[in-house]
Amino acid sequence: QVQLQQSGPGLVRPSETLSLTCSVSGDSISFYYWSWIRQTPEKGLEWIGYIHNNESRFFNPSLKSRVTFSVDTTKNQFSLKLRSVTAADTAVYYCARHGVAAGLRTWFDPWGQGTLVAVSS
Amino acid sequence: VLTQSPGFQSVTPKEKVTITCRASQSVGSSLHWYQQKPGQPPKFLVKFASQPISGVPSRFSGSGSGTDFTLTINGLEAEDVATYYCHQSSILPQTFGGGTKLELK
Numbered sequence: 018q019v020q021l022q023q024s025g026p027g028l029v030r031p032s033e034t035l036s037l038t039c040s041v042s043g044d045s046i047s048f049y050y051w052s053w054i055r056q057t058p059e060k061g062l063e064w065i066g067y068i069h070n071n072e073s074r075f076f077n078p079s080l081k082s083r084v085t086f087s088v089d090t091t092k093n094q095f096s097l098k099l100r101s102v103t104a105a106d107t108a109v110y111y112c113a114r115h116g117v118a119a120g121l122r123t124w125f126d127p128w129g130q131g132t133l134v135a136v137s138s
Numbered sequence: 139v140l141t142q143s144p145g146f147q148s149v150t151p152k153e154k155v156t157i158t159c160r161a162s163q164s165v166g167s168s169l170h171w172y173q174q175k176p177g178q179p180p181k182f183l184v185k186f187a188s189q190p191i192s193g194v195p196s197r198f199s200g201s202g203s204g205t206d207f208t209l210t211i212n213g214l215e216a217e218d219v220a221t222y223y224c225h226q227s228s229i230l231p232q233t234f235g236g237g238t239k240l241e242l243k
Contacts, residue, residue: 052232061234061235061237062223064234066231078231113179116182121227122168122228122232123227124170124227125172125180125182125225126182129179131178
């Protein structure tokens with residue numbers, strides 16, 4: 018059974034970089050597309066983008082200029098970096114696997130447990 | 139853009155609940171449904187508009203294609219009180235509906 022475990026700080030100062038990691042157990046990270054999604058009461062669920070094997074990426078245009086994704090196949094984990102954060106980036110951040118091996122346009126399952134990241138000085 | 143309705147509904151056990159999701163352009167059948175309870179990540183319920191998922195109670199079903207989709211809960215149980223989201227995977231960026239929150243009357 019695939020499980021995703023998120024790690025990273027819950028507090029980031031304005032203008033700094035938010036960094037989160039999602040560790041995958043139970044399957045190889047190489048077979049799937051992996052996404053980051055965030056959730057706020059105001060905007061609901063917002064898809065940040067996906068990464069596949071460090072070869073293919075897509076970023077939501079709303080965040081594209083500030084987002085970096087990476088995959089570490091040796092550790093079976095992938096990461097998100099969001100630069101120049103503001104209070105508007107305060108959200109619960111989730112990592113998630115796309116539902117079918119090598120499938121981009123599928124559902125998300127499973128999800129990480131979620132990380133509440135607050136942007137505050 | 140995915141528009142869900144209603145945004146909020148008061149419900150009673152055994153009730154039949156219908157949630158709709160309308161897409162601003164066709165997404166084919168690439169529309170999926172999730173259930174989310176407070177403090178938890180979304181849980182996957184229905185894939186590709188109407189395909190059931192192993193382990194999900196049969197009272198949950200989906201229908202629709204193109205721009206209009208429906209999630210039906212036949213015989214709501216108290217444990218189904220949650221917020222439900224639709225998600226389209228056809229068009230990048232992938233998007234979610236605004237959610238439908240169910241609360242017990």
